[in-house]
Amino acid sequence: MTATVSAGPAPRRRRRGRRLPIGRILLLGIYLMFILAPLYWVLITSIKPSDDYLAVPPVWFPDAPTIVHYTAALFAYRGLQGLINSLIISISATALSCLIGTLMAYSLARFRTGGMHLSFWVLSQRFLPPIAIILPLFLNYRLVGLQDTHVGMILAYTMFTLPVTVWMMYAYFRQMPRSLEDAALVDGCTRWQALWTVAIPLAVPGIVAAAIFTFIACWTEFFFALVLTSRDAFTLPTVFRAFLSFQGAQYGEASALAIVSLGPSIILGVLVQKHLVRGLTLGAIRG
Structure with a gap:
């Protein structure tokens, strides 16, 4: 009887322990996307040709990256x-x-x-x-x-x-x-x-x-x-x-x-x- 009672909560603790890291990782991933997505877009825009700025659908990575914007800006x-x-x-x-x-x-x-x-x-x-x-x-x-x-x-x-x-x-x-x-x-x-x-x-x-x-x-x-x-x-x-x-x-x-x-x-x-x-x-x- 003692073994049956003590064995019951253990799997629940293990399952709960598995859920917590997944939730934290998910929240951390959302936070990183929220922070890094604008930085990625600025970085990609800096190497895009001018025709790709307002293209529809958006150009996520240019076919012909260029550094002309860096030389012009500097x-x-x-x-x-x-x-x-x-x-x-x-x-x-x-x-x-x-x-x-x-x-x-x-x-x-x-x-x-x-x-x-x-x-x-x-x-x-x-x-x-x-x-x-x-x-x-x-x-x-x-x-x-x-x-x-x-x-x-x-x-x-x-x-x-x-x-x-x-x-x-x-x-x-x-x-x-x-x-x-x-x-x-x-x-x-x-x-x-x-x-x-x-x-x-x-x-x-x-x-x-x-x-x-x-x-x-x-x-x-x-x-x-x-x-x-x-x-x-x-x-x-x-x-x-x-x-x-x-x-x-x-x-x-x-x-x-x-x-x-x-x-x-x-x-x-x-x-x-x-x-x-x-x-x-x-x-x-x-x-």
Whole structure:
């Protein structure tokens, strides 16, 4: 009787265990299709001949792939110059934002600089809509000669991303044990030595996570670049407006430049994936 009773639920558990992975795989497959289908269509459009853009039925893969759209987007529409400008501005603004934001977050977390509400006030600056400050910023840039310059865009993007960087690093430093730095101070280190030899190495995952978010925000930003640049310091997102004209939309060139613009973000995410995941999880333990 005991064997009969205990043997009954076991097959049900096994059947239930078989159903769960199938459901998860199905949901994961639907999610991947939802995410990857637009990317596939952009990739295929970038190598399609112009006659296949709006063909009925749709052309899922062209018979004669071409790279003419890539050469046109990079050279005829100055996409290569926009790519170089975006790399210079985004990398510089990310480095500057992470340096200032890390030091500021450490001061807020360890010394309560500005009281209990300064950290939230810093984050609240990100709530301000860009359109509210773009006009005075544009007038000031024209006055001091920073309009359409790399330095002007780096400063604008640093100002734009600094609140989020400070808030992420502030949460990360708050969950970091203070006893490690106290031990370094007891051993004879100065406060700066404790910061650079103990706190900063431990905060590398958080710095990487903040840097990734900062870089992506600078890389994809359009409004500041549209207003503050024209000929010399224009970034990659502003090049896309050239593909819309009275003659029609240049789908192939726009798709080619979209694929090119995805490259740095994907490469950066793959290279620092481990640090990114760790920085997001550890930094979110305490607010």
